[in-house]
Amino acid sequence: MKKIALSLIALAGMALVSGPSIARDRLTGQERLARMLEGRVAGKPQSCVNTRVYSDSQIIDGTALVYGHGKTIWVNIPANPEDLRRHDILLVRQFGPELCRQDIVTLLDNASGIFKGSISLGDFVPYTRVK
Template sequence: MAYWNLLCAAALMTATGPILASCAPPGTANAGAAALTPKQAETLNKQLAGKVAGAPEKCLPSFRTNDAIRVSDTILLYRSGSNLVYRNDLKGSCPGLARDSDIMVIKQFGSQLCSGDFFHLVDRSSGIRGPTCVFGDFVPYRKPAGDAG
């Protein structure tokens, strides 16, 4: 019986391997990651220029979540002054986020915004609710100490 279970598991993994591999567009590091448009890449590079990534954080205090920049349907940035930007790679795509015309309605539990918390988009003119999206970890990008520019 154990041999049969192993055989079935191996067959399943062999059969689904090509399907899972096809989820990642060519040239991307993460499965399901979408390539950025030139404008989105420019926005991301401009906001993170001269900054160094730190260790991912699970949560951000609410006071740091007021200045959101929508880079793409999968990337949000939260600016906290000129020396600190948090990058959030959402847990999956959030169709329409990059348009920046819909309202983000965040379901926050407690005084922090955390990985796993969710939000949804609402069409500004019709009020129709759009997709539900989930935050990933928050990666801080800081200017190195002593960097004045």
């Protein structure tokens, strides 16, 4: 009987731990982006961003690409953002240190490496944390 009670307690604990991650996975791309931008203020859109400085990138499902971390992040909403999936591989043909508006990014399936399509980048909007 003790083993059953301990097992139930352990299962309940695991449910509590995994609960928030399940809810996080159910957020839409727009909701995820909104959470990332909480406490940040949008700056003037730029046509290019230096990827040596902002090399971290994140795909927000069906919504945007986010570059950088920390105080300032750069959000890019490409043409046909609905094609973006969190686990896609981005193949960027970059000529120099900058990634710019209208650059073409090829999307590959993460599991198979098969070509999924291409997107054309939009403006890069900086979002800076406010104190």
